[in-house]
Amino acid sequence: MAATLVIVDIQNDYFPGFAFPLVGADAAAARASELLTAWRERDAPIVHVRHVWDGPDAAFLRPDTEGAEIHPRVAPEGDEVVVIKEHPNAFRETPLDGILTALDTRDLVVCGMMSSLCIDATVRAAADLGYAVTVAHDACAAPDLAFDGETVPGRQVHAAFMAALADSYATMTPVRALVA
Numbered sequence: 001m002a003a004t005l006v007i008v009d010i011q012n013d014y015f016p017g018f019a020f021p022l023v024g025a026d027a028a029a030a031r032a033s034e035l036l037t038a039w040r041e042r043d044a045p046i047v048h049v050r051h052v053w054d055g056p057d058a059a060f061l062r063p064d065t066e067g068a069e070i071h072p073r074v075a076p077e078g079d080e081v082v083v084i085k086e087h088p089n090a091f092r093e094t095p096l097d098g099i100l101t102a103l104d105t106r107d108l109v110v111c112g113m114m115s116s117l118c119i120d121a122t123v124r125a126a127a128d129l130g131y132a133v134t135v136a137h138d139a140c141a142a143p144d145l146a147f148d149g150e151t152v153p154g155r156q157v158h159a160a161f162m163a164a165l166a167d168s169y170a171t172m173t174p175v176r177a178l179v180a
Helices: 024-042 097-104 117-128 155-169 174-179
Strands: 004-008 046-051 081-085 107-113 131-143 146-147 151-154 171-173
Touching: 004 024, 004 117, 024 107, 024 131, 024 174, 046 097, 046 117, 081 097, 107 117, 117 131, 117 146, 117 155, 131 155, 131 174, 151 155, 155 171, 171 174
Parallel strands: 004 046, 004 107, 046 081, 107 131, 131 171
Antiparallel strands: 146 151
16 A cells, blocks of 8 residues: 555645745645645545644634635645644544554655644654654745744754654655655
């Protein structure tokens, strides 16, 4: 069985003109679209993950907003599965593990938004659950972050999280190698 492609939170709010644009979101979505096209051509399993932040302090990804919708470049088609989550970890309080079990897959290719939060949490959880995880690192994006009075540029945030995940949790592979 081919690896299952898990596309995490490529939603409008992470793009320019919306609530919380990430550094490199457009480029990451373009790579994710290439990956999605390749998976569709192979008739390989695909799971879309969509974060909905339904709380009084929600700054973005609010329910029933255009910003919370999956970006058109990677919008689900046909019977492709969409998992709705409320936490950074796509396995927490969702049917994702059961869906993957039903697909009889233990190999995942993950891409998406918020390298420093949702990608990190989902990849670590997947590895802890025994999945073999490959991250399409160039199909992910991160925000600029601030810590202890310093701003860390989004590209550095992304690189640091990919390096940490590559240490023990996942294999890092560019999209071009995954679609070849």
